[in-house]
Amino acid sequence: MSVPRISVLAALLLSAVSVQAQQRPDRVGPADPSAAVSVSPAPTLSGYDFFIVAGQSNAKGQGDARSSLRPDVGEGYAISRTGEISLLEDPFGNAETGSAWPAFAKAYTARTGRGVIMIPMAKPGTIQYRNPWVQDGKHWDVRYPDNLYDYSSELAADAYVVAEASLPDVRFGGWLWIQGGADAIAVYEGRQSMQDYEEAYHRMARKVYQDWGGPVMHIVTGGWTGGEVPEGVQLREVQNAADALDEVVVVYSDAYRFAQIGWHVDEVHWDQRGLNEAGTQAGDAAGRWAMGEGGTNPGPEPEPEPEPEPTESLVIAPNPSVGSPPTITAACKVRYAIFDSMGRRLLKGKSNRDGEIDLPNRAPSGQYSIQVRPVVDDPACVQETATFTIIN
Known part of the structure; x- marks a missing residue:
C-alpha cells in the first residue's frame, strides 16, 4: 500500500517550524488587555482549579463559538497573560472562534463540583522536539532557553497569583496539552526520529510535574482527512503509552476518529463538534482523576482479544x-x-x-x-x- 503524501495544508503545520534557525522571531506575546472583557469574579463554588492550555492549533481551537458549550455563570473563568479575568466562553483566549475548553470546564465541574480558571498558552505550528530546522522560540523542547514551556509557565505563574487573590481555594489542575502534528510531519520528512519526539515530550512532562506538582493532561493528537501516514499512527501510540508515566494522564485519545467522520473544518483542524466532544470527554476523565476515581481515558479501543489457540488437552x-x-x-x-x-x-x-x-x-x-x-x-x-x- 502506498504511503499517502502530506498535502499542502498539512505541510503548513510545519511551515512555522521548518525554516532555518538564523533569525529569532517574536515569541508568544502578551494578550492585548483591551481584547479581554474584565469582570469581577462572582464565584458560586467553594474552590477552583487552575489549568494551563498549551500545544498547537487544535489546543487553540478553530471551531464555531455559536455551537460551543458554556459553563454555568460563576463556574468557569478565563485569565489572560496579563491577569485580566473574564467569563470562560468562546472565543477563549486566542481561539479563532470556538475551542474545546468551555466544554472541558463544564464536564470537569459536573464531575468534581469545583470550578475552573484557565489561561490560554497554545501556539499553532509549534513543535515538541527542536530539530535543526526549527525556528527559535517555536518549540517546547525544555533543553533550550528559547523554549515555549518556560515562557508559558512563567506567565501562568503570575496569573496563578491573580487567580488565588480573586477566587476561593485555587489549586493547580493540570497542563492541558494537544500537540504532535508538527512532530509527526517532521518524522515523516526525516528531520527527526520518533525517539527524539518521545524523549522531548517526556522531558517536558517531567518539568511540568516538577514545577507545578501536577500532570500533563493529554488529549492525544488527531489525524488527517487527506490520508493517514504511519508516523501519525506511531506518534499517537507514543502519546497513549505515556499514560503509564506519573507525570502524564491521557484524558482523551479518540480524536483520530474526527477525520473519519467528517468533524473537521479542514484537513487537520477539528470543527466544533469535535472540540465539544474532546473537551467534554477530557473534562470528565480529568475530573475522575482529580477525584481519585481512576478510570481516565484508557486509550484507543483495544483490538479484540484473539481466541486462545486450541491445545491438545486429553x-x-x-x-x-x-x-x-x-x-x-x-x-x-x-x-x-x-x-x-x-x-x-x-x-x-x-x-x-x-x-x-x-x-x-x-x-x-x-x-x-x-x-x-x-x-x-x-x-x-x-x-x-x-x-x-x-x-x-
Whole structure:
C-alpha cells in the first residue's frame, strides 16, 4: 500500500517550524488587555482549579463559538497573560472562534463540583522536539532557553497569583496539552526520529510535574482527512503509552476518529463538534482523576482479544495401565469413541461435564485409540485422537 503524501495544508503545520534557525522571531506575546472583557469574579463554588492550555492549533481551537458549550455563570473563568479575568466562553483566549475548553470546564465541574480558571498558552505550528530546522522560540523542547514551556509557565505563574487573590481555594489542575502534528510531519520528512519526539515530550512532562506538582493532561493528537501516514499512527501510540508515566494522564485519545467522520473544518483542524466532544470527554476523565476515581481515558479501543489457540488437552494416565483401564479426562464435556488396534469401534458415549470418561473395569490387554470432540463449541477444547495401552 502506498504511503499517502502530506498535502499542502498539512505541510503548513510545519511551515512555522521548518525554516532555518538564523533569525529569532517574536515569541508568544502578551494578550492585548483591551481584547479581554474584565469582570469581577462572582464565584458560586467553594474552590477552583487552575489549568494551563498549551500545544498547537487544535489546543487553540478553530471551531464555531455559536455551537460551543458554556459553563454555568460563576463556574468557569478565563485569565489572560496579563491577569485580566473574564467569563470562560468562546472565543477563549486566542481561539479563532470556538475551542474545546468551555466544554472541558463544564464536564470537569459536573464531575468534581469545583470550578475552573484557565489561561490560554497554545501556539499553532509549534513543535515538541527542536530539530535543526526549527525556528527559535517555536518549540517546547525544555533543553533550550528559547523554549515555549518556560515562557508559558512563567506567565501562568503570575496569573496563578491573580487567580488565588480573586477566587476561593485555587489549586493547580493540570497542563492541558494537544500537540504532535508538527512532530509527526517532521518524522515523516526525516528531520527527526520518533525517539527524539518521545524523549522531548517526556522531558517536558517531567518539568511540568516538577514545577507545578501536577500532570500533563493529554488529549492525544488527531489525524488527517487527506490520508493517514504511519508516523501519525506511531506518534499517537507514543502519546497513549505515556499514560503509564506519573507525570502524564491521557484524558482523551479518540480524536483520530474526527477525520473519519467528517468533524473537521479542514484537513487537520477539528470543527466544533469535535472540540465539544474532546473537551467534554477530557473534562470528565480529568475530573475522575482529580477525584481519585481512576478510570481516565484508557486509550484507543483495544483490538479484540484473539481466541486462545486450541491445545491438545486429553489426559490419559497411567499409560500404559496395568490391571485396570486408565483415567481419561478431556478439557470439556465431549463425545467419545474407542477403537481397537484393527480400527473396530468398541465403545461410544459422552463424558461427564468435567470431561471425565468412564471405561469398563474389565478390558482385554491391547492397544486402543480414542477420538473425542466437544459437545459444544469451546475454543479451549478440540477434537483429538490419542492411543493408550492396557496390560492385564
